[in-house]
Amino acid sequence: MRVVIANDYEDLSSRAAMIVAGQVCIKPKSVLGLATGSTPTRMYNKLVEMHKSASLDFSSVVSFNLDEYIGLLPEDEQSYHWYMNKNFFEHVNISKDNIHIPNGISKNIAEECQKYDQAIQACGGIDLQILGIGNNGHIGFNEPDLKFEATTHKVELDLDTIYANSRFFKNANDVPRYAISMGIKTIMQAKKILLLVNGQNKAEAIFKTIFNEITPEIPASILQLHQDVTVIVEKEAAMYLEGKIA
Ligand code: F6R
Secondary structure, eight states, rough: OOEEESSSSSHHHHHHHHHHHHHHHHOOOOOOOOESSTTTTTHHHHHHHHHHOOOOTTTTEEEEEEEETTTTTTTTTTTTTHHHHHHHHHSSSGGGEEEOOTTTTOSOOHHHHHHHHHHHHHOOOOOOEEOOOOSOOOTTTTTTTOOOOOOSEEEEHHHHHHHHGGGGSSGGGSSSEEEEEEEHHHHHTSEEEEEEEEEEGGHHHHHHHHSSSSOOGGGGGGGGGOSSSEEETTTTTTTTTTOOOO
C-alpha cells in the first residue's frame, strides 16, 4: 500500500481528484468504481471544476457505484442515485448509458446482483476503484465478518453503520436496514484502488486496516493483499500512523 498523508480534507480531495483525472486522461475509456458518502464529495466537486475549466472529458468513461440502499427510489434524496446525480453526473459529460448503480428497488435483488457483476466483467473490469471506509472498517457495505469471497450481494447493515449514516436522514429509524453492495471479491478485482480516509473518527479503522492481521473483522484489511492500493489519509485520521509510515 502507498500511504499518503494529506494536510486536510481539501488537500485529500485535490490529490484524489488529480489521481482520477490522471486515470481518465491516460485512458479515456476508463472504468471507474465510485463511492458515495461524505468523504468523496469534495473530490467530485473538484472533478466537476476540472471538467468545466480544463475540459476533463468523461464522455467515454464507464462508472459502477459500489452500493445502494434497498428500498429507496432513485429520486429519494438519501439514495446514492440522487447523491451521484447531484454531486457529479449532472455536472459532467458522462453518458447516461455508461452509468451503473445497483438498483435498490429491483424485484429480484439476487438477479440484480448477478447482472451487476456480469456488467462489470463485460466492460473489462474496474480500472480504478475509489473507496471510503466505515468507522468499523467496512468498504462498500461489506460489514465486519462477511466472507471475503463475496461478489455483489445483499447486505444487512451493522447498527454501527446505521448510526453513522443516520446523520444523512431525519432519524435513525429512516435508515434502510439493507443494501446492495459490491463484494470484497468484486472490489479486490479492480486493477487499482484509491482509498480515502478523512476525520479523527476513522483513525482506528485505518490503523487496523494497515497494521492489523488480515481478518474479516476489519474488512478493509484485505486491501493489504492488493497489488496497487493508494491510501490518502487526512492528518487527523492519520493520528495513529505517525512515525509508522515512511
Ligand atoms: C459509500 C460506501 C461506504 C462509505 C463509508 C464512509 O458508497 O461504500 O463504504 O465509503 O461508509 O462513509 P463517509 O465517507 O460518509 O464517512
